[in-house]
Amino acid sequence: MSRFFSGKYARLTPYTPGEQPQDRQYIKLNTNESPFPPSPMAQRLARLEAGELQLYSDPACKKLVSAAAEAFGVRPDEIMFTNGSDDILNFAVMAFCDADHPAVFPDVTYGLYSVLCAVNGVPYEEIPLAEDFTLRVSDYCGVGKTVFLANPNAPTGIPLPRREIEKILSSNPDSVVVVDEAYVDFGGESCLGLIGTYKNLLVTRTFSKSRSLAGGRLGFGVGDRELIRDLNTLRYSTNPYNINRMTMMAGVGALADEKYFRACTEEIIRVRQETAAEMEKLGFEMTPSAANFLFVRHPKFGGAELYALLRDRGILVRHFETPRLKDYNRISVGSREDMRALLNALRELTGERA
Numbered sequence: 001m002s003r004f005f006s007g008k009y010a011r012l013t014p015y016t017p018g019e020q021p022q023d024r025q026y027i028k029l030n031t032n033e034s035p036f037p038p039s040p041m042a043q044r045l046a047r048l049e050a051g052e053l054q055l056y057s058d059p060a061c062k063k064l065v066s067a068a069a070e071a072f073g074v075r076p077d078e079i080m081f082t083n084g085s086d087d088i089l090n091f092a093v094m095a096f097c098d099a100d101h102p103a104v105f106p107d108v109t110y111g112l113y114s115v116l117c118a119v120n121g122v123p124y125e126e127i128p129l130a131e132d133f134t135l136r137v138s139d140y141c142g143v144g145k146t147v148f149l150a151n152p153n154a155p156t157g158i159p160l161p162r163r164e165i166e167k168i169l170s171s172n173p174d175s176v177v178v179v180d181e182a183y184v185d186f187g188g189e190s191c192l193g194l195i196g197t198y199k200n201l202l203v204t205r206t207f208s209k210s211r212s213l214a215g216g217r218l219g220f221g222v223g224d225r226e227l228i229r230d231l232n233t234l235r236y237s238t239n240p241y242n243i244n245r246m247t248m249m250a251g252v253g254a255l256a257d258e259k260y261f262r263a264c265t266e267e268i269i270r271v272r273q274e275t276a277a278e279m280e281k282l283g284f285e286m287t288p289s290a291a292n293f294l295f296v297r298h299p300k301f302g303g304a305e306l307y308a309l310l311r312d313r314g315i316l317v318r319h320f321e322t323p324r325l326k327d328y329n330r331i332s333v334g335s336r337e338d339m340r341a342l343l344n345a346l347r348e349l350t351g352e353r354a
């Protein structure tokens with residue numbers, strides 16, 4: 001830490017993103033990226049836009065906002081785009097949390113929530129999930145704090161039905177409820193249909209997973225127009241050109257190519273189910289995932305141990321060395337070929353310990 005670093009950040013522990021190693025070619029199953037390239041339409045529009053990069057991007061993101069409003073059945077003033085959905089989560093903490101409105105989220109969830117609270121000086125409460133990593137909805141009913149829920153949850157992949165989230169929304173009318181739907185396209189039930197009914201609902205989404213644009217950095221929030229106006233106040237006060245021109249057009253192309261989107265997500269769901277069934281045969285236990293990853297443990301391997309054994313074999317998965325997660329690994333669902341390689345490695349490793 002330099003002597004110039006503000007004291008208000010002295011105790012900040014930054015989020016640790018999944019590894020992006022450059023030392024060798026890995027089968028990358030550690031950051032829940034799509035194994036498929038962006039839609040050809042997204043690629044073509046982004047390439048065309050490269051010739052316009054001398055000009056700033058449209059801060060209002062008009063083309064993208066109107067394409068998304070149409071695709072998701074909401075009004076343009078109910079949407080705001082950001083640089084990945086991490087960015088809108090940060091704006092949501094800035095906008096809707098403070099000492100009088102602390103944040104609340106499960107103890108096992110996306111690790112960035114607590115970091116965003118820390119960097120913004122916001123108090124937060126973590127409510128433990130049940131032993132099987134399910135969420136007790138009653139814990140959040142009438143909690144009176146700004147609620148952050150990943151649905152499906154990370155890293156477990158466990159989804160919550162929309163009617164359960166409605167109980168949280170209706171019992172907390174004076175608090176914002178942020179529903180992070182980063183993985184919803186792989187089998188979750190979206191709350192987008194509740195926009196218009198609940199003024200305290202903010203749904204966040206990303207193009208990083210189901211639309212194969214993780215490197216483009218594109219996310220968005222959908223909510224009541226007054227919430228979106230607040231979020232835009234902060235966006236225009238920090239980085240009004242937060243979406244670059246090429247990403248904006250890649251987003252337009254990705255939304256237009258619904259057929260490609262459906263083919264990719266359906267394939268991931270199929271491969272997830274097949275991989276889960278094969279892993280269960282090898283003795284793995286897992287949470288019921290509705291996301292593009294599996295959260296698994298094996299009685300004969302420690303979590304860190306299995307992570308290291310796979311890494312030695314050129315397969316990268318995500319391990320979290322925290323008390324509740326240390327026996328597990330989160331494995332992204334890759335291509336059929338990636339999963340064949342994974343299963344071969346796992347057959348070999350479990351066979352050695354039979």
Ligand code: PMP
Nearest residue numbers: 084085086110150154182206208
């Ligand atoms: N929410 C959850 C639950 C995630 O796992 C991720 C991916 N790390 C994100 C949001 C953010 O993704 P992105 O910033 O790429 O949109």
